[in-house]
Amino acid sequence: MIALVRLELFKFRTTRMAMWFFTASLGLAAIGVLSTIASSSNLPLSDLHTEQGMRSLFTAGVPGAVVVILGIIGISGEYRNATITATLLATPQRWRVVVAKMIAYAIVGMAFAVGASAVTLAVALPALAIKGLPLLLSGLDLVKLLGRSFLASAFAGAYGVGIGATIKNQVVAIVVALLSGIPEAILANLLPKVGRFLPTNAATILSGRPAAFELALWVAILVELGYVVVLNTLGIWLTEHRDIT
C-alpha cells in the first residue's frame, strides 16, 4: 500500500497541473490574507482588533476547494485520459487503487496547506507589524489553528477522491462538488440542527474559519471522517463494478 501511495504521489508530481494548482493555491492564500486585512475595518468577523478577526486572517488561505478539486481530478482524470486502464492493469484490486489515492490526496492536501500557511505567515506577520496591530493569539493558538487547517485540507483531498470515485465524469463531479454548497446552504437555513452537520459547515469548523453554525471540533472531525468513509466506500463499490471499456 505504501508503494501504491508513493506511486500516486509520483503520478501527481509529474503532471503540469500539480505546479499550476500549487502556485494558484499559494496565490489565493496571499490574496485571502490581503483581502482580510483590507476588509478588516468593514466586516465585524474580520476586525483585526478582535481575536476572531485574527483567526479569520490566519485561516483565510486554507486551500479547501482547490484540494477537493485535485482529489476529484486525481481519480476522474484517470477515466478522462483513459489512464485508468493502465492503473488497473498494474493494480487489478480496484479498492486498493481508491484507498491509495485517498491517502495520497490527503497528503497532497496537507502539503498544499503547509505551503499556504507559509505564505499566510510570510504575508500576514509583516502586514500586521506595518499596521502596528498586535497578534492577539498566543504561539500555541497559532500552531493549533494552522494544525487544524492542515487536517481540514487533508480531509478535503480524501473527500475529493471519494467524489471522483463515485462520479467518474470529471466535469460533472467538479460541478457537483462546487454547486453542492447551494442546496446545502438552503437546507442548513431551513433546518439548522441538520445544517451544522453538512459537509461545508463541518469542513469550515474544522479549518478554524468562522462557520455559519456552531459545532464542537471533535464532532466536526468525526462528521468529516464519516463523509470521507461513506463517499469512498460508495466510490470503491462503484469502481469495482465498473466496466473499463
Add this chain to the structure above:
Amino acid sequence: MTVIEVDRLTKRFRGQVAVDDLSFAVAPGSITGLLGPNGAGKTTTLRTLLGLVNATSGSALIEGRPYRDLEKPLAAVGAVLENSGFYPGRTGRDNLRVVARSVGAPESRVDELLERVDLTEARNKRYLAYSLGMRQRLALVAALLPAPRILILDEPANGLDPQGIRWLRELLRSFASDGGTVLISSHVLAEISQTVEDVIVLSRGRLLAQAPLEELLAGPAAAIKIRTKDARSFVELLSANGIRAEVGTDERVTVFDTVAETVGDLAAAHAVPIYEMAAEGVASLEDVFLKLTGELPPQPPPIWPPPNVSSKDS
C-alpha cells in the same frame, strides 16, 4: 497446460450481447491471432481477460486464475490496448517511469528501452505531442518493461507504418521464441498472417473457428484464376469434366475446388492456350468468412485500410 483459457464467456452491456458463450484456449509459447470484423467482441474478450470488464457469465483465466488474482499481474501479462493509458500531459519518459515504479523495475531500464524503440530523442516530449506510431511503440515498450510471460495486444498494428508492422512482427517472433505466449487481435488478416500460428475467428461474439492458420488458408475454397483465349468455351470444357468454373467480368476464368495441375493438364490435352494462371489463396478476413460460413462478415470493415491489401514485404 494452457496459458489463456476462456470458458463459456458471455458479456452483455445493458442487454446488448458483446461476447456470446465463447470458449477457447491458448497454449504456451504460441502466437495466436484473434480475428474478426469490428464489433465481433475481440476487445471485450481481451478486456475481460485483463480484468477490466466484468464477465456476465463464464470465466476468462490467465495461468489458471482470474487476472485480478494474479500476484504480479504486469510480470505475467503485458497488454497493449487502444487508449493505452498514458497521461497526455506527462512526457513519454515520465509515463514509462510510472510503469517502472509500479512494477519495481529500475529506471535505467526505461532509458534502455526508449533507445531500443527509437524514442530517445522524443523522450522529454509530452505524450500528447506523440504521433500514433510513437504512441504504439511506447505502449509496446511499457508492456515489455516488466518482462512479462504473456503479451496481449489489441489491434497493435493500427497506426504503424509498414516498417513498424515489420518491427512488431520481429518483436513478437523473438518474444515467442523465448517461450512467451502472444494473443493478438486484428480485423485485417494480412497484418498478422505472417506472424500468427493459430487463429481464433470471432463473429458477433461467437467462436467461428479455432485452427492453425495454414488449415484456414488451405483447402478447397482456394480458387485459380486463368487468362485464356476463349474463356467461355474453356469454362464449358471444365464443366464437362466436372470442374466448377465461371467467367468473371474481367473475362478471366475462375476455377474452384481443384488444383493447378488438373487444369493445366486438361488445357494441354485440348490444346487450349493458357496465358496466365494464378492460384489464389485465402488472403483476407472476407475470404476466411466466406470459407467458414459462406457469407461475408456481418459488419463491413472500415473503409481504410482496404481489406484486401496483403503485405508482400518479406
